[in-house]
């Protein structure tokens with residue numbers, strides 16, 4: 735079971751997540767998010783990470799120029815798109831990408847997996863009106879189809895208390911969490927990160 739911790743805003747949180755064995759960290763380049771990081775902050779976090787931790791850059795309806803600028807300055811391994819980006823836009827940076835879908839019905843993921851066939855995985859998140867993600871809200875996991883043509887990353891309101899059950903129920907390729915391992919917006923809690931990673935791995939046994 736792969737685990738991504740998203741919305742890292744402090745060097746020490748990135749280092750701790752890596753020490754705890756996380757597979758990927760997410761950096762939010764979306765000014766409306768409380769977890770938004772500057773290029774300078776992102777570069778400092780990336781520089782402090784050990785090898786083999788995947789760095790994912792998260793964008794919401796960003797301009798091409800902004801994504802290109804971040805890519806030129808920050809060593810991102812993967813992109814994560816949370817807005818209304820087209821498949822062509824997502825693919826045009828020639829990096830592996832994840833496409834987030836805010837799930838309201840089973841058909842949402844099926845349709846998105848067909849539309850974004852070039853994505854590395856679909857990321858299933860909760861639908862909250864007017865907010866693109868990072869809400870700490872979960873959704874009905876039974877809406878996730880069993881036969882998706884792309885790997886599934888489960889997110890949305892996961893936390894140390896529900897991740898083991900979520901992994902057992904959904905059997906995703908990976909889980910992604912932001913709010914559920916925080917002590918305050920953008921501030922990760924080491925004990926919660928450890929419990930989350932442990933729960934995710936137990937659930938997959």
Ligand SMILES: O=C(O)c1ccccc1N[C@@H]1O[C@H](COP(=O)(O)O)[C@@H](O)[C@H]1O
Nearest residue numbers: 740767866867868870889890891912913
């Ligand atoms: O983390 C954010 O602030 C954020 C902002 C805009 C879009 C997505 C965002 N985060 C992603 O949202 C999901 C769910 O987060 P949570 O665990 O429910 O807080 C997750 O994939 C984050 O990467």
